[in-house]
Every structure is written in C-alpha cells, then in structure tokens.
Amino acid sequence: MPKANQKTTKTKNTTKPTGSKSTPQLTTSGRMYIKATFNNTLVTFTDDRGNVISWTNTGSVGFKGTRKSTPYAATTTIEEAIKKAKEKGINSIQVxxxxxxxxxxxxxRVLRNSGLDINMIADVTPIPHNGCRPKKPRRA
Known part of the structure; x- marks a missing residue:
C-alpha cells in the first residue's frame, strides 16, 4: 500500500493513431468540389467513393484578409489544388x-487550361424553395 505522499503509476498499452489515412488504390478519376463564398474559396478533391485526396483554400495559398475574397486568389487556389491532384494521379474529374x-x-477559366479531362460541371448551390418564415409585422 503506498504512502500518502507517493504517487502510483499505472502502465497502459495504448497505440496512437498514425495521423494520416492512405488511399488503398490510386484512381485516375475523381471529383472536385468548389465552395466559393464571398470571403473565401475552398477546393477539395475526392476519389469516386468520396474519400478526400487533397484540399486547399485561399488562406493556405498565402492570402490574408480582404485579398482572400478576390478572383485572383481563387484562381491561384484552384491552380494549386489541380497541381496537388495531378501529383496524386488524378486525370479526369467531375466538378x-x-x-x-x-x-x-x-x-x-482555370479548368479550361488545366489539362484535366472534365466529365461534368454541376452547380450544387442550395436554393431555398420557400425561404425562411418572415418576421411578424411591426405593431403601431
């Protein structure tokens, strides 16, 4: 039995995760998801099953503040994302x-000159069909 001033230590056999997932087989086709907000542009490449291969945004390319929301920053981001995807072996994409x-x-503009085979370009912007409920009219 330990004394009041001594600390007991228990040993555990725990393994830490390795930190990164690897794709089992390289595919030459994939999907490119672009989220273009007023403040940022995010680009994600996935394989056909939806597993993320690479991603980038305007902040990780090196833009800060209001420069992140410019078309030039978006162009640079997309070029960087395409370069990363080509290194991983992606040749044909759905956008x-x-x-x-x-x-x-x-x-x-960037996809036209990228050299990738583009199978489809789809706009998946959410559109409200009825919108939010309006506020109550103000009492006089």
Whole structure:
C-alpha cells in the first residue's frame, strides 16, 4: 500500500493513431468540389467513393484578409489544388461548384487550361424553395 505522499503509476498499452489515412488504390478519376463564398474559396478533391485526396483554400495559398475574397486568389487556389491532384494521379474529374463568390468564374477559366479531362460541371448551390418564415409585422 503506498504512502500518502507517493504517487502510483499505472502502465497502459495504448497505440496512437498514425495521423494520416492512405488511399488503398490510386484512381485516375475523381471529383472536385468548389465552395466559393464571398470571403473565401475552398477546393477539395475526392476519389469516386468520396474519400478526400487533397484540399486547399485561399488562406493556405498565402492570402490574408480582404485579398482572400478576390478572383485572383481563387484562381491561384484552384491552380494549386489541380497541381496537388495531378501529383496524386488524378486525370479526369467531375466538378461541383457551390456558392455565389468570385471563385465561380475563376474555376471555368482555370479548368479550361488545366489539362484535366472534365466529365461534368454541376452547380450544387442550395436554393431555398420557400425561404425562411418572415418576421411578424411591426405593431403601431
């Protein structure tokens, strides 16, 4: 039995996760998801099953503050994302664009000159069918 001032230590056999997942087989086709907001542009590449291969945004490319919301920042971000995807072996993609930001137009310009085989471009921006309930009218 330990004394009052001594600490007891228990040993545990625990293993820490390795930190990164690896894709089992390399695929040459994938999906490109672009979320173009008014403040940022996020680009994610996935394989056909939806597992993320690579991603980037305007902040990770090096833009800060209001410069993140420019079309040039979106263009640079998309070029960086395409370069990462080509290194992973992606050749043909399906493109899904979401949001109203400046990255929407930049996507089409960069993709035309990217050298990737584009199977489809889809706009998946959510549109409210009835919208939110309006506020009560103000009492006089």
């Amino acid at each position: 899904y664009v979401k949001g109203p930001g400046p990255g929407r137009d930049a996507v089409l």
